[in-house]
Amino acid sequence: SSTQPRLVSSAWVGTRLLPRLEGEDDFIGLLDDADNVLQILQDPGSGDYWLELPMPEERMSYGKVVSIEGLIELLGNLPRRFRPREFPDFRPQPWGAPP
Numbered sequence: 001s002s003t004q005p006r007l008v009s010s011a012w013v014g015t016r017l018l019p020r021l022e023g024e025d026d027f028i029g030l031l032d033d034a035d036n037v038l039q040i041l042q043d044p045g046s047g048d049y050w051l052e053l054p055m056p057e058e059r060m061s062y063g064k065v066v067s068i069e070g071l072i073e074l075l076g077n078l079p080r081r082f083r084p085r086e087f088p089d090f091r092p093q094p095w096g097a098p099p
Contacts (some may be wrong), residue, residue, distance in 0.1 A: 018040070024041070026041070033080070049070075053082055059094065064087075
């Protein structure tokens with residue numbers, strides 16, 4: 001629940017949370033220790049995942065589409081802080097535009 005965050009391992013996210021994504025509005029939000037968010041959404045049609053870093057102060061997100069393999073790799077190598085510069089292949093996505 002977003003109201004009760006829990007400390008979990010990257011492996012736990014991959015094995016326990018990803019299979020629980022149920023629809024296009026369902027997502028997993030990972031928080032770093034500065035409360036920056038990395039969101040994970042599954043595209044029900046393709047089975048790929050949309051990853052994004054919401055940046056409210058910029059009114060945009062930075063993100064990219066990845067396969068399950070790419071997502072598992074990323075989860076195993078998460079940076080300490082979730083900032084756009086830590087994810088150089090994420091692209092800017094102005095709010096209101098399709099991903």
